[in-house]
Amino acid sequence: MAIAVRTESRRRVADGCRLSVRVLTALFVTFAGSALLALVAPTAAAQEAFPRTIDDIVEHLRADPVLIQPAMGMGDTRAAHDLLVDLAADVDGPVYVVLADTPEDLAATDGVSEQAAALLRSELGDGLYFVDFIDGPRYVGAWGPTANVDQRVTAEALQYVVANGPGEYPRASTLLEAVLTVRAAAEPGEPLPVEVVDEYAEQPWAFIPTEHYERADALAGRWVATLGTGIAILVAGSIMTGVVHAVTSRTTRRQGGSGGRDGSRTHAGRGTGRGGAGKTTSRRPEADADIPADIADVARNRWERARRRFENLNARELALPPASAAEEALDAAERVLETRDELDAVGAYVLSLQAERELRRIGKANVPRFRPCFINPMHPEARETVRIAGSTIDAPVCPQCRREQGSFMVVRTRWRRRPYVETNTVWARTGYGALVDNLARHVLENRR
Amino acid sequence: MSTWRTGMLVTVAAAVAGGAGAWALTTPGVPDPIPVGDRVQAAVEGLRDSHVYIEPAVDELLTAEERAQVDAAAAASDPGVYVVVWRPSAQAGYYLEGEALAQIGAELGRPGLYLRLDANEIDSREVGIEGDYLSIPSRLDGDGDEPAASPAETLLSVISDNDGREYREADTSGSDYWGGTGGTIAAASLLGVLAGMGLALVMALGWLGVRGGGRKR
Numbered sequence: 203m204a205i206a207v208r209t210e211s212r213r214r215v216a217d218g219c220r221l222s223v224r225v226l227t228a229l230f231v232t233f234a235g236s237a238l239l240a241l242v243a244p245t246a247a248a249q250e251a252f253p254r255t256i257d258d259i260v261e262h263l264r265a266d267p268v269l270i271q272p273a274m275g276m277g278d279t280r281a282a283h284d285l286l287v288d289l290a291a292d293v294d295g296p297v298y299v300v301l302a303d304t305p306e307d308l309a310a311t312d313g314v315s316e317q318a319a320a321l322l323r324s325e326l327g328d329g330l331y332f333v334d335f336i337d338g339p340r341y342v343g344a345w346g347p348t349a350n351v352d353q354r355v356t357a358e359a360l361q362y363v364v365a366n367g368p369g370e371y372p373r374a375s376t377l378l379e380a381v382l383t384v385r386a387a388a389e390p391g392e393p394l395p396v397e398v399v400d401e402y403a404e405q406p407w408a409f410i411p412t413e414h415y416e417r418a419d420a421l422a423g424r425w426v427a428t429l430g431t432g433i434a435i436l437v438a439g440s441i442m443t444g445v446v447h448a449v450t451s452r453t454t455r456r457q458g459g460s461g462g463r464d465g466s467r468t469h470a471g472r473g474t475g476r477g478g479a480g481k482t483t484s485r486r487p488e489a490d491a492d493i494p495a496d497i498a499d500v501a502r503n504r505w506e507r508a509r510r511r512f513e514n515l516n517a518r519e520l521a522l523p524p525a526s527a528a529e530e531a532l533d534a535a536e537r538v539l540e541t542r543d544e545l546d547a548v549g550a551y552v553l554s555l556q557a558e559r560e561l562r563r564i565g566k567a568n569v570p571r572f573r574p575c576f577i578n579p580m581h582p583e584a585r586e587t588v589r590i591a592g593s594t595i596d597a598p599v600c601p602q603c604r605r606e607q608g609s610f611m612v613v614r615t616r617w618r619r620r621p622y623v624e625t626n627t628v629w630a631r632t633g634y635g636a637l638v639d640n641l642a643r644h645v646l647e648n649r650r
Numbered sequence: 651m652s653t654w655r656t657g658m659l660v661t662v663a664a665a666v667a668g669g670a671g672a673w674a675l676t677t678p679g680v681p682d683p684i685p686v687g688d689r690v691q692a693a694v695e696g697l698r699d700s701h702v703y704i705e706p707a708v709d710e711l712l713t714a715e716e717r718a719q720v721d722a723a724a725a726a727s728d729p730g731v732y733v734v735v736w737r738p739s740a741q742a743g744y745y746l747e748g749e750a751l752a753q754i755g756a757e758l759g760r761p762g763l764y765l766r767l768d769a770n771e772i773d774s775r776e777v778g779i780e781g782d783y784l785s786i787p788s789r790l791d792g793d794g795d796e797p798a799a800s801p802a803e804t805l806l807s808v809i810s811d812n813d814g815r816e817y818r819e820a821d822t823s824g825s826d827y828w829g830g831t832g833g834t835i836a837a838a839s840l841l842g843v844l845a846g847m848g849l850a851l852v853m854a855l856g857w858l859g860v861r862g863g864g865r866k867r
Contacts, residue, residue: 254707271707272688272742273705273742274741275687275741277687277690277744278688280688303708410740411744412684417680417681418823422827422834425835426837427676428670429834430845431672432665432669433843434668434841436661437843438846438853441846441847442853442854443657449861
């Protein structure tokens, strides 16, 4: 019994030793194998990534029908490879794609891609071959089950892509052509759907990139356009501000000046500026210089009232000179009443006042003619003639302006307000009748 | 508010608006940046610990001894030299080989002279530096009367000529057309001033015309 126990014990020890040896052996083999693989694998991977000869390419294609090297991968060789493998899976027949460096054994030959395709076919059999090397040109051949692939489909798609490509001279990549070729082979005889072509054309690998300097130039050009536009507007705005300021300042200095741009026509001549010759009165602020907003209605009411009074004259009264003067003033006022111009409306108002005065003068020779205030014809009637401030003009003014001259009546234009005497109008030339004896005749001649 | 203050406020506002408008109008014409592709990235990784990167497809162009020689010379050169050995390709995700060198230099972040060569041609690009003129042959296969030279001989010759030349670090990623940052600002200023004067003339004549026209009744 004791012997049997010892024997069993020895057997267990022996089994344990054998197991240990096996485990150690397995570990050693695993370690040694791994080390050997680690030494060999990079070289093998490198050779696989860079087949140098047609035989290398054949061996690669037997294991993987798509060979793309970084020199032909448009920046993402792995993605290009996977895409073509997926597309090739849908084709009814073998598909081989080679985008690689030129094989050493074919480097000195012409038509290297076509020759390579023929050699590959002799080794691998019929199928669709898309072959292109760095030295080009690419070759597409189809035999056997893929013989009915119509390359015109790819050509038409490429034509469409290039026509709608980015930049001035878009160039489709060989990778895009390979993708379109294999995609078209999946459905022989059918045109490629536009949306599919567009999707491929939008990928970053679809076109040969533009020169880096195009982007640099475009970025710099954007700055030139932005800064140039800003500077141009700054310069133009500064100059315009200066011009407006200078013109405005000059006009302000001339307010109360010559009584019109053309001194000869105003019978007054140019102003002499501040401190000019002759006795002058002080100036009032521009409180009442604006033309009343309802001047058109005021003028029309005044004209209608004068017209009614004129129409009530009898035949004897109509034959008198004041009646003729009134009629002429009413005609002139009517002529300018409907122009919707502020200065014309003031003129119609003044002419209506003159007409009324002429009607009053019928049979009363001692009644003076109506003469408006030169400073502002909307003021009360002029009573005296005084030297206009800052000028050499003597002109009739109302009593208030006699005591303290205000600003000339101003007219609003699109850009600014300015004295009516600064405008090139019959009103400025005549001072609304303050500077001439027969305003109506001047107006009728002006508006013939 | 005075004429001056109003005018200048309007002017500044219009200038800002105009500049923003010009920026918006020209932005669609700016191409997207070219992404760094795997070929370039492989070269970048290869040059992190060496001054020479050789693509496996052309590793026969330099022997191990020649590679060590070139690497040592390039590392000792001032300005520094970085060499990429591969065959030129238009299908690798960049425009031309010079563009690939610019991308490699930018990714690597080391200013210097970047060279690309194969058995036939050599390309160069200064990245991050502007140096005195350096004569670099464009071909290795005996252009004209010149004898053919081996890649190693050519590289060592170029590196020797490069070593010791005057240079300064500079941003070489700008536009040559507009003359870099300074040229861009100068061009914008010149064009802006000239255009502004012309615009001011037109505006002044128009304004005075409208103003004068308002007087003629």
